[in-house]
Amino acid sequence: VDVLLGDSTLLDGVDPDLMTNLMGTKVSSFHAPGSSSAFWYIVLKNNIVVSEYRPKYVVVVFRDTMLTAPGYRVHGGYFVKLDEFAATQEPVLLQKAYLNLMNPLEIGLESYFPLYSARDDIRKNTDAWIRYSVPGWLNCDVKCTDDSMYDVFTSADLEPGQLRNAVAAAEQYMYAPSQLDFKRQVDKSFLPDMVRLTKENGIQLVAVRLKNQMTGTGAESIRMAQYMTELSQYLAENDVIFLDY
Helix, strand or coil: CEEEEECHHHHHHCCHHHHHHHHCCCEEEEECCCCCHHHHHHHHHHHHCCCCCCCCEEEEEECCCHHHCCCCCCCCHHHHHHHHHCCCCCHHHHHHHCHHHCCHHHHHHHHHCHHHHCHHHHHHHHHHHHHHHHHHHCCCCHHHHHHHHHHHHHHCCCCCCHHHHHHHHHHHHHHCCCCCCHHHHHHHCCHHHHHHHHHHCCCEEEEEECCCCCCCCCCCCHHHHHHHHHHHHHHHHCCCEEEEC
16 A cells, blocks of 8 residues: 545545556555645654555655645644644654744743633634624524524635635745745754654655645746755655655
């Protein structure tokens, strides 16, 4: 069995059944919409390399700087996905996805001020009170409210393009100057850990870069082109197969 890892672009861009027919071996697609390198590392570490049947290949489908952006998609709902596959102790995940991206003040507040560390729960509870209290008085329960809000803001699509714009804004994280500095980012990322895990377990790692709407089919920026050159060199030095579409 060969394993594909990626986000929704893997679901939309790769046909595992066709790959199975062409390669003559079973191909399993592990696509998790909204996932990123932190999630792929956790799945590789806690599921794939410890499996009784280890794959010959692990193919990671990514976009642009995702492999060296450890803080991308690790908060909010993405944290819930990470937590589902994480072990009790995950020092690498904690350090690279969270602590490395926090300043000393944030770390201190997180450690010693319960209200700060509980801010996500406080916000969720406040949001829930605002969202459900008034409809509740009108005999519209939680499901009724959720369905109504979905109909108004999603199905009706009152502002066409709004979701696309929100996604594009979130994607800008990957194109910040700091994220385009490959040499600065690589050792802080999960890429070295993924390379190590696959090597130690006799698995060939394959990295596949897909096109996306941010870069399209036009010419890449100078910084992105330099980033991809350095990424390609790093992968070659570590015996990782790299396919760049």
